Amino acid sequence: MKTQRTIAELIEVIPDAALILNRDNQLVMVNAMLTDMFGYSQRRELLGQPLDILLPDAVRAEHSKHVASFFNSAQNRPMGRGFKFSGQRKDGSTIYVEIMLSHVEFDGEHFAIAFVRDATTMQMTEDKIRRELEHERKLAQTDHLTGLPNRRAFVEALDNEIHNLHEHGLDFAVCFIDLDDFKKINDTHGHQVGDEVLQQIGHVIATACRANDLVARIGGDEFATIHVGASLEDAMTVLERIRERLVHEFAEHDWPVTLSMGICHCNDAEHHFDVARILRAADKAMYEAKKQGKNQIKIAHVAAV
Numbered sequence: 001m002k003t004q005r006t007i008a009e010l011i012e013v014i015p016d017a018a019l020i021l022n023r024d025n026q027l028v029m030v031n032a033m034l035t036d037m038f039g040y041s042q043r044r045e046l047l048g049q050p051l052d053i054l055l056p057d058a059v060r061a062e063h064s065k066h067v068a069s070f071f072n073s074a075q076n077r078p079m080g081r082g083f084k085f086s087g088q089r090k091d092g093s094t095i096y097v098e099i100m101l102s103h104v105e106f107d108g109e110h111f112a113i114a115f116v117r118d119a120t121t122m123q124m125t126e127d128k129i130r131r132e133l134e135h136e137r138k139l140a141q142t143d144h145l146t147g148l149p150n151r152r153a154f155v156e157a158l159d160n161e162i163h164n165l166h167e168h169g170l171d172f173a174v175c176f177i178d179l180d181d182f183k184k185i186n187d188t189h190g191h192q193v194g195d196e197v198l199q200q201i202g203h204v205i206a207t208a209c210r211a212n213d214l215v216a217r218i219g220g221d222e223f224a225t226i227h228v229g230a231s232l233e234d235a236m237t238v239l240e241r242i243r244e245r246l247v248h249e250f251a252e253h254d255w256p257v258t259l260s261m262g263i264c265h266c267n268d269a270e271h272h273f274d275v276a277r278i279l280r281a282a283d284k285a286m287y288e289a290k291k292q293g294k295n296q297i298k299i300a301h302v303a304a305v
């Protein structure tokens with residue numbers, strides 16, 4: 001029969017940190033590696049303490065449930081099966097660990113033995129990779145000059161709104177905005193000034209829109225907006241606001257900065273809208289505005305979309 005002493009000697013010679021827990025969630029044995037891993041100098045600081053001493057506040061309640069369910073099941077939990085959690089060192093710092101849990105019986109009692117590996121480095125690497133991927137994903141959807149969502153992000157958002165219209169009847173308006181005679185600005189004042197004008201216009205459009213509207217730069221001097229849940233009148237009000245603010249923004253310029261806009265309102269859940277058709281319709285309306293003298297808004301005929 002295994003005795004407590006044999007087990008204590010055994011967990012001292014294994015190459016992992018280890019602890020033994022009784023059914024009352026109390027630490028009955030810890031080896032030197034575990035003591036050290038959690039920043040304690042004496043194992044007696046841990047012995048007799050609840051497991052909670054090794055856990056951050058936020059996960060304690062959840063862990064006592066896990067321990068109870070472990071004691072009620074006959075199964076062990078091997079390493080490498082994603083059983084990772086955060087622990088807490090004596091100084092309050094967080095440590096990520098991976099554990100293997102097994103049932104063990106000695107002196108007629110049932111215990112859980114946990115072999116614990118420090119997974120902090122692995123966790124930090126995973127977190128870093130996740131953050132970098134998220135950053136890359138954002139960069140791939142952002143226009144570098146204005147910081148606005150780019151064409152790719154706009155098309156994705158539009159696709160999503162088409163889905164919402166078909167599924168939930170949530171209407172929306174899409175607007176194409178193109179600068180008038182931007183080439184002249186570049187040619188007369190230089191590319192640098194042209195870039196600044198694009199940035200200012202992006203800012204004017206974004207601040208004139210409502211919080212839930214999407215504003216994107218979809219090409220050289222082309223912007224586009226999506227107004228979710230907006231009637232045609234609501235969206236027109238926003239576009240007029242953009243025109244007013246633009247006049248104010250460029251008031252001190254002796255050269256005009258104006259916009260031509262085409263708007264397409266989608267509110268019929270039965271109509272088969274798709275991204276390409278909506279873009280074509282809004283684009284066509286915007287070109288109509290150009291043809292009729294620029295600096296104006298034209299409405300797309302949705303029936304033709």
Ligand SMILES: Nc1nc2c(ncn2[C@@H]2O[C@H](COP(=O)(O)OP(=O)(O)OP(=O)(O)O)[C@@H](O)[C@H]2O)c(=O)[nH]1
Nearest residue numbers: 178179180181182183184186191192194195220221
């Ligand atoms: N400064 C700057 N210019 C750009 C950028 N991207 C595109 N352009 C310029 O934007 C201009 C777009 O001109 P067009 O759309 O052809 O025509 P426009 O002069 O605006 O005339 P209309 O559209 O007919 O009113 C071109 O001269 C491009 O070189 C950019 O990132 N920065």
